Amino acid sequence: MPITSLPISTLDSPDRVILGIDPGTNFLGYGIIRKQGRKVEMLAMGIIDLHKVADIYLKLGRIYERIQGIIDSYLPDELAIEAPFFGKNVQSMLKLGRAQGVAIAAAMSRQIPIYEYAPLKIKQAITGNGQASKEQVAEMMKRMLHLRDEQMLSYLDATDALAAAYCHYLQSGHENRTEGAPRSWKSFVNHNQNRVSAGLTGPQQRLAAALAKTNKKV
Structure with missing residues (x-):
């Protein structure tokens, strides 16, 4: 699949790594930047090509697996994701929402x-x-x-994802996040043990239980 990146060895001791995602069920773009001091550089960008996969649920499963793989490879500190565009095509909006939701879950x-x-x-x-x-x-x-010409991809989904990551970097402490909200799912579990255990079932409950068990060992 189309991808441009730097060697993983360049990831030593990053100050901050941001993963950007442009959701899609045919082409999902991703871009990763690293901030070290005042320097910001691209680590990787590419697409997850799903346009030949007919089954929507198979598409979503592959998005979930690939995003987890990207996270495991580059260890980002934060995810910046583009919100679905509320246009006239309701079906397209729903598909984008599904892709975004799966990426967030990953x-x-x-x-x-x-x-x-x-x-x-x-x-x-x-x-x-x-x-x-x-x-x-x-x-x-x-x-x-x-970026050099050879680092650029013909897929604009990739550069859109890179833009999402860079947009988040530019916010400099003014991120689009609810004030006072936990910075991560782990943080939410720590501060809402009763709500989590009572309100979740299935995989979410198992994840919450695992996190709670980990917290007790720390």
């Missing part, structure tokens, strides 16, 4: 804090224009991260 399973950004906000942060085209976003990411 990050939750690895206890990664999650931040969501509207497409307009990402475009505004990157280009200064909330109505910018995907091509303009890609060009700005190329300039901001000093």
Whole structure:
């Protein structure tokens, strides 16, 4: 599958690694940046190509597995994900929502804090224009991260994901997260033991129980 990246060896002692995701059920884009001091660089970007997979549930399963694999490889500190665009096509919106939900679930399973950004906000942060085209976003990411031509992909889903990660970096403490909310699923479990045990069933309950058991050992 199309991917451009730096060697994993460059991941030694990062100050902050951010995974960006542009959800989709045909092509899901991802981009990973690392901040070290004042320097920000791209670690990887690529797509998860699912356009030949007919079954929607198989698509979602593969998204879940691939996102977990990316997280395990690059160990991001945070996930920045683009919110579904509320357009006229309800079916497309529902498909994007499913892909986004599965990607979020994969990050939750690895206890990664999650931040969501509207497409307009990402475009505004990157280009200064909330109505910018995907091509303009890609060009700005190329300039901001000093990417070479051979590092760029023809899939704009990848550069959109990279833009989501960079948008989160630019927020500098003003992330789109509810004030006072826990920074991760683990944090939520720590502060809401009764609510979690009473309100969840199945895989979520097993995850909560495992986290609670881990906390007791610490």
